[in-house]
Amino acid sequence: MKITNLLRELLFPVIAVLVAFVVGGVIVWIIGDDPFEVYGLLLGSALTWPDGIGYTLFYATPLIFTGLAVAVAFRCGLLNIGAEGQLYVAAFATAWVAIKFGGAVFTPAAGAPINYAWASLPAVLLVPLAVLAAVLVGAAWGAIPGWLKARFGAHEVITTIMLNFIAVALISYFTQYYYKAPGDPIMQSVPVGAAAHLPRLGDFIPGLPSRIPVNIAFLLAILACALVYVFLWRTKWGYEIRATGANPSAAEYGGISVRKQIVLAMAVSGGLAGMVGINEVLGYRHLYYHEFSASYGFTGIAVALLGRNHPVGVFIAAILFGILLRGGIFVDAFSEHVTKDLVEVLQALVILFVAVGVNYRWMSNKFSLLRRSKV
Amino acid sequence: MTEILNIGLLFSAIRLATPLLLAALGGMFSERSGVINIALEGLMLAGAFTAAAVTYYAGSPWVGLVAAVAAGAAVAGIHAVACIRYKADQVVSGTAINILLTGVPALLSGAFFLSSGSTPQIPKENLIAWTPIFIAFALVPLSYYALYYTPFGLRLRAVGENPEAADAAGVSVRLLRYTGVILSGALAGIGGAYLSIGQSSLFTRNMSAGRGFIALAALIFGKWRPVQTMLACLLFGLTEALAIQLQGVPIGGEEIPNQFIQIIPYVLTIVVLAGFIGTSRAPRALGIPYQKEK
Helix, strand or coil: CCHHHHHHHHHHHHHHHHHHHHHHHHHHHHHCCCHHHHHHHHHHHHCCCCHHHHHHHHHHHHHHHHHHHHHHHHHCCCCCCCHHHHHHHHHHHHHHHHHHCECCEECCCCCCCEECCCCECCHHHHHHHHHHHHHHHHHHHHHHHHHHHHHHCCCHHHHHHHHHHHHHHHHHHHHHHHHECCCCCCCEECCCCHHHCCCEHHHCCCCCCCCCCCEHHHHHHHHHHHHHHHHHHHCHHHHHHHHHHHCHHHHHHCCCCHHHHHHHHHHHHHHHHHCHHHHHHHHHHCCCECCCCCCHHHHHHHHHHHCCCCHHHHHHHHHHHHHHHHHHHHHHHHCCCCCCHHHHHHHHHHHHHHHHHHCCCCCCCCCCCCCCCCC | CCCCCCHHHHHHHHHHHHHHHHHHHHHHHHHHCCCCCCCHHHHHHHHHHHHHHHHHHHCCHHHHHHHHHHHHHHHHHHHHHHHHHCCCCHHHHHHHHHHHHHHHHHHHHHHHHCCCCCCCCCCHHHCCCCHHHHHHHHHHHHHHHHHHHCHHHHHHHHHHHCHHHHHHCCCCHHHHHHHHHHHHHHHHHHHHHHHHHHHCCCCCCCCCCCHHHHHHHHHHHCCCCHHHHHHHHHHHHHHHHHHHHCCCCEECCEECCHHHHHCHHHHHHHHHHCCCCCCCCCCCCCCCCCCCCC
């Protein structure tokens, strides 16, 4: 890539973020707080050690996964808004495996212990099994809209949004009727078996207390970035996905089955989104807590766009949003008028400005098989 | 079972369909002109918040309603500028607007009302429970007429099907698309206003709860035509009413879990999109930013 192109690619997300912060600052000023003070609090509280950085990395972990998910889909020319639903079904699946095979026994306040498990596997078997469940179920839930698009031309934006709602409802059903502890007013499953608990980074890193929930899943996220890079730029399948995204008709002419790529890309995307469940269920709550996602799926879109659909960019963008999430809590508590919704507003502004900036140069391919259909 | 299928259910369905219908008709004008409008959800929220806040201060729901229309139109204006002037990806822009409107009302209500996202309760005299329903259903024949029997409607449709030809014939593609999008904001704003000052008495965070997306689904289900869209909205309203009624009521001895009824609109939409219920053909130029040839 030429140096000027590269510089423009890198500079442009930075500009989008800066403009978003400026507009956000104006909104803060309208509400009656000092923008500089608010931003100082926002960024400052996220960069302290150990709490700031620890929590920032913890909040960034699910965003890395969803950012990668959306990025891979974008590389194929698809917009995966279904990461939210994919991560929910995957999180439930991983909890299910960790309950069923982890020897989960729950003792209600009054009564005999209830055995929810079929087996009690050791951690070395249970954890990989649970991880695999998350990835496969997420991939399956992602493959559905992929197939609907490839086979029927149904637009993936609408189908994924619908499937998000369906996922939440279905999982709510299973949790409520089968896996909720009797008498528990909270919509959550029983705790998973102890063998499925992921160690926290605080257990290994001196100076990082174990009370901070950042765990092995963060390392898994870094690994996922590397794997996505290798997949997209060093394998045949990745090449085909990128070719399909760049110019579907040329790809088809060159012998690539565009339909297959759509399903594959959506499946990979869903699998990546599903890995959020590993962080949440195995590494943090140790149970399935219904609707735990703080819009990780939608934020993933912002992360992918800002990171220009590249694993390195996604990682950096996810850290940025992790900083915003962490800082947002402090801003909420310590500033007079501003609440942590400011973070959401900043997110939305970033997406908007990136969307506006990108398409200045895009030419739409009129003969594309992936022409936006039926939305 | 038959006790449920009564006239009360029908009224419920109509009430629940009203916000969907308003948003869906708005979406129709936008999408018929060629601009995808995923932002119906956010536009409804804009209308809902503005209606509640302004009604609280002004004491009159009519002022609130007008303000809601203005707010919806303004937010839609952002979407319009991003998509038409800057040719941004319409779906991404719409998503951004949705996220924006989950955050901004909460911020503003935190600032003005010192609450965590809701507006204060509005006294009963100041609610408009019936007018939006009339507006919504009156708009069906009105938009049918406008779309198919006026020059405006013809040009709007032309711009959505074949903007190059329309441009060659002297029609301003840009102007019509702006009109379509801003109109969608105005109508969705009314839909949102009905949620906050018609169906309830305040605004709560994210109170549209996905209705904007269901409205979009109804629009697709209704093949982007006014009367079919209305029927689709009524169907979705009916399923929502049923879901409320059937909570805890056994059917054939078994209680149907609420979640299964809740997913009916979503499943139906997918079925429609997959083409199982007739072909649903979108306006041909939908989603493609118009590039004027030099």
